Amino acid sequence: MKYLDEFRDGDLARSLAREIRQTATRKWAIMEVCGGQTHSIVRNGLDQLLEGAVEMIHGPGCPVCVTPLELIDKALAIASTPGVIFCSFGDMLRVPGSRFDLFRVKADGADVRVVYSPLDALQIARENPGREVVFFGIGFETTAPANAMAVHQAKLQRIDNFSMLVSHVLVPPAIEAIMTSPSCRVQAFLAAGHVCSVMGYWQYYPLVVRYHVPIVITGFEPLDLLEGIRRTVAQLEAGVPQVENAYERAVCFEGNQPAQKLLSEVFEVTDRSWRGIGQIPRSGWKLREEYRDFDAEYRFSVEDIRAVESPICRSGEVLQGNLKPNECPGFGKECTPRHPLGATMVSSEGACAAYYNYGRFIAVDSIR
């Protein structure tokens, strides 16, 4: 398939992996921030090709995983409100709140709908003027422009029965939080290509200077990832950390400027709490005062809902790269994709689910 097969070529992948193994004089710890990259690494078995040369640490870049428990509880409360049509991306439906998940609320009669774009939710609002339509607006910088556009359009077109439950999070503050954590083992980062296609990569230069870590903008196909890792290892070996763009076909320095303009018009920076990690200052976006009427938290008065995490789940340490999923005492026992204790076991991009699903808890050597 054009533009895809080229980046999935097995022979090229193996030769890149060989080059990386030959370049590495020691084992380097590299974090891929994005959950989509975690998924691709594990699904394709890239980590196996790099064994001995590189340890991939799976970062906090799955939006489903880091969305705080109390926000899920707020979503459940809103979705259960009579008359509400609650729209969400599919994988949020199975994320457990304190007591149940959106699937359960749906089975009990709530009108919960899976959409592929916030603009679909806006269309539903247009078609159902008598109903309140709420979109669950989560994600990193990647999903933010479409969410901003939906709210912007709702205001412009006076679609007053539309609102959004917003929990946007940002990559650079997360990298900063990881680097300042006392137990940090990360020596370099793969930055997520799609985030950078929106935001550019100018924001990473101060981080490289401050923490002396290579940051390489990387795509998602196997060859993209291996090329990103190859450049990262080359930097680590040379001892000269830099920002480097290994995803030129989608990312430029300044990013998508019309998108950034819209983002700054609709959202403002706020402190956010990350599930399993805790509060990170200035690490998220919320709707600006001018858009408050479209803020579902405000409209449905759920601002005061508080929640308590499972005492067994150690997804926070997993998200910070300090614990492998299968080292968590609950992994595969109390906590499975069927009965997830933390969001990292729910999302298909979550590190725990990726480990569980792709068999990283058994000795894969036996099946080679």
Add this chain to the structure above:
Amino acid sequence: MSTMSKLDFSQWSCPLPLRDYPSIVMGHGGGGQLSSELIEHLFVPAFRNPALESMADSTVLPRPAGRLAFSTDSYVVQPLFFPGGSIGDLAVHGTVNDLAMSGATPLYLSAGFILEEGFPLSQLAAIVNRMARAAREAGVQIVTGDTKVVEKGHGDGCYINTAGVGVIADGIEIGPTRAKPGDVVIVSGTIGDHGMAIMSVREGLEFETIIESDTAALNGMVASLLRFAPHVHVLRDPTRGGMATSLNEIATQSQVGILIEERSVPVLPDVQSACDLLGMDPVYVANEGKLVAIVDPSVAEAVLAAIREDRHGQDAAIIGRVTEQHKGMLAAKTAIGGTRIIPMQIGEQIPRIC
């Protein structure tokens, strides 16, 4: 009445006396005049065969030689019509295929309809005609049936249940517990077509090209492959849950491992793109006209050739083998040379956020 039964039902559009009701009303399921008009003017002419026309409470059939295979399945697909087929095609193909996977020659089907009040008769006629055509092509007869009507809002237009009976020739022993280490795994064509065809219309996704469902009866293919390999070990039609679910079930039931080569699994480029876009994996996407065969290596090439001879099997491929190792599990060699486990899914595959 007799003039009515001579109507050409491929052009059917609410003839007298049904014209008073262009859509289904509660009375069509009430057992009275409206019910019998529906049977006489729609079902019987479409499915026409002597057994059905006896119109008794139960249909009496001759006893065939050999063992019987018996299967039932209910069809609730939305939308009712989709690229490449309809609920009517599925209702015949699905049950015919379930019978064929035991090595049976399918003979008779029943058809139960649950219709929602207000459902247009023209759509029902179109569905029934598709069923009739599918049955004719598969060489089976629909010999008994039932219709119930539920109140508006209590159904999704039309649900269909079919049950089927087939006969298995002596010496044919096929079953999910019979896979043996060393066996070869064959799939009869591209996977994931049906599921993505349904998704592309149901979720309002506008792909540039139309993905068509692969819905088809496979009894012809099975009959010809059994001529080459009467001792084929396992046959499955990987419907809901896709190929990965079928192979996982076989691995568990036969207590063997199954290792597939990801590169060898046929997937249409359009289906692969759609899956990539939605963050789904074609190995879990439903098929309605494909089979997985597990056979002794000595007959693998002959079986593959036989499947490819069939018009529904031109893209058939050998995709893997049965192993002693990792019993009860399905594993894959990835295209770039890694290995992964392909587990059972918890529920439906859910599109990913980004």
